[in-house]
Amino acid sequence: MQFIPNILFAIALILGIGFFAKNVKKLIRNIKLGQDVDVSDNKSQRWKNMTMIALGQSKMVKRPIAGVLHVIVYVGFVIINIEVLEIIIDGLFGTHRLFSKMGTLYGVLIGTFEVLAALVFVSVIIFWVRRNIIKLQRFWKSEMKGWPKNDGNFILYFEMVLMTLFLVMNATDVHFQDMNSGNVISQYIAPLFSGLADSTLHIIERSAWWLHILGILVFLNYLYYSKHLHILLAFPNTYYGKVNPKGQLNNLEAVTNEVKMMMDPNADPFAAPEEGAEDEVPAKFGASDVQDLNWVQLLNAYTCTECGRCTSECPANQTGKKLSPRKIMMDTRDRLEEVGKNIDANGGEFKDDGKQLLGDYISTEELWACTTCNACTEACPVSIDPLSIIIEMRRYLVMEQSAAPMELNNMMTNIENNGAPWPYNQMDRLNWANEE
Template identity: 55%
Template sequence: MTIVLFAVLLLVGGGFFAVNVLKIRSNILLGRDVDRTDKSSERWKTMLLVAFGQKKMFQRPLPALLHLAVYSAFVITQIELIEIVADGLTGNHRLFMSSLGGFYTFIISFIEILSVLAFVATFAFLARRNLLKVPRFVKSEMNGWPKLDANLILIFEIILVTFIFMMNGADEVLYNRGLTHANGVEGVSGSFGFAVSQFVGPAFFGGMSEGALHVIERIGWWGHIAMVFVFLNYLPFSKHFHILLAFPNTYFSNLEKKGKFTNMEAVTKEVKLMLDPNADPFAAPAPEEGEVPQRFGARDVTDLTWKNLLDAYTCTECGRCTAACPANQTGKKLSPRKIVMDTRDRLEEVGNNIRKHGKEYDDGKSLIHDYITEEEIWACTSCNACVQECPVNIDPLNIIMELRRYSVMEESKMPAELTGMLTNIENNGAPWQFSPSDRLNWKDEA
């Protein structure tokens, strides 16, 4: 009966996760195409260093070490999860212990040590957010769900580690008594000797009866796997989906030099025609077969590239981009983190609308104006500090520039200061309000 129950839990939990992942994938594919298949060796290197090696995290050593403890525990404990799944589907208990012997003890001990470090790091993260109130964690965009989300995942981690030590600790005491959860009879000798539970088990559960130990061990075992499925299915609704998306996101990073902006192909063609002395200035170029007219810049999320949308789902909401932003530091409204979060929220809304009403449905909203204001995008100095700081290579600046491009080229909107400058460039060939012939008059002044 327990095997059937476990199999149902595995299918339902895994199936629900797969459905939500496919929804996110379909949302990301709503973006425009962009080629990120070049320089594969450099991309693999970037992914290994930035995502797997967490290279950019270590610009701040203390939070980096805390994060490394949680990250390492998450990755390595998947080994133990394989055994739990195998036990659940076969009805065995610690299926790999007899075949692996001392190596099994080493693996579980290593997992326990990492779990303890993750346990400590989790409380440190909770304190940083709720007691110390690190400035980048208390910005206005973090009110409400973002704050709750960050705390929930840390609480889940504490519960998960607690279940691990309930399971291993009770098992340790049973084996010390010559008993085992698998059959509850005498004749089993020895001890697991796991690094932590050999002390935790006797300390917390040593005075309990055999029946109570069986209950504690089963609560730990079922609680552990239940929390894994809760965590798994919570990820698609949480900022912590970056645990999975950090790897593809860093692989598909923009490998061009920072500060290089993209040119629209349609505009480039027009400029080349204008400069071509043999071209007919009154002849409109024939559209290529199958060519879809592209909006100038981005009005909504579907005008952005799929990589911009992947960025939005990968955002960790750590706020390093906003903390480094000079515009934000001077009190301006811009927060690069909010730009990315707003993009993700709008994408979720658009994706849900399409699934309910079809692709042609228009809710009358847009990313610019309804989610992100003109004040925000024009506060940006395009310095790339946010891009440099992001630990998973998200590019908020690219989104901002596309929104600016739409505002200028399709809505003819820009700050008055820029209007004067552009007029001067058009008339005088320079940002200043005097003709080129007068540009060097300063050298004749006494």
């Protein structure tokens, strides 16, 4: 009978980690649905970006209030969960505070954890007030309804509960309080339970202990369904993020070669390709669905924190246009999830569902509202690039559908006929010089 708690703990641990691993496998599968892209360049810069942006939170603190609060929650939550190692060992082997044998060092560690837990709790409350009482505009855009809105609050409640359980667990642990080392916050909570029998305190402490570890396992598996997946994906996303100048767009090799041939007076457009040369013309120009995007763009979609910094900086959105860079990323992730479920339901193969990202999720009005200013990519705290997805879908509209706005069609027709964006014959370009 004495081993039943240990067995139950092991079962909970295996189920929690196992389900998480299953979701991680599905996540990787979905991301790999994207086109291949070479991101092996500039490794030193990529490591630097990951260290500064993901680990150092350098872009978060550009908005000081939210940035500092986020750093507290981020650092606190990560460091506090170091204690999970002790909880796992205690749960599996039936020990109690095994690491307390470390003496003073243990007190310093737990004391640090308690201070951070209190700071996290306060920070989370401030976040909740900003989101629900002050109602910052970026949290109340049209795309932030239903699940996205609730998810933002659910995660705050999760963190409040986990921090409370941690402090209550320490406050009701008679042995820990008797040590009088590391109980820098819980010593002020302990009087709330004064007068209770030791047996009752033990029940409360064990209950808080179980709920704390089970809550962590639930939180771990909740990540896959939440915007807080960025806790894990921010690191690879910042590593594989764009390292070229933000205004530099990628060129399609097939189009570049075609233009070069058109500009070469000695080129034979009907010449057979050289032996061994590969046909570089893609099956589709641009992207109309998630499978047409590259895997880094799909990683971007899963990494989106839905913080809305990109949308709040977007000049098109500020002037009332329909475009929201955050919605672009959320729509891409939602469609990717839909495709993944389609694959799961059809034995590992995608069955055409008559839907696609362009049209069913993202409208052409949104795409053409973009000014390509890169404000969204500059604002993103985890190096997401909504503009690259917009550009790929524009390419599809122009090169596959000939569906550009009239102004662009006129310009491109002029370039094709006159070699310039203006509606003047090349022979008439210098007529202005002859005018008196």
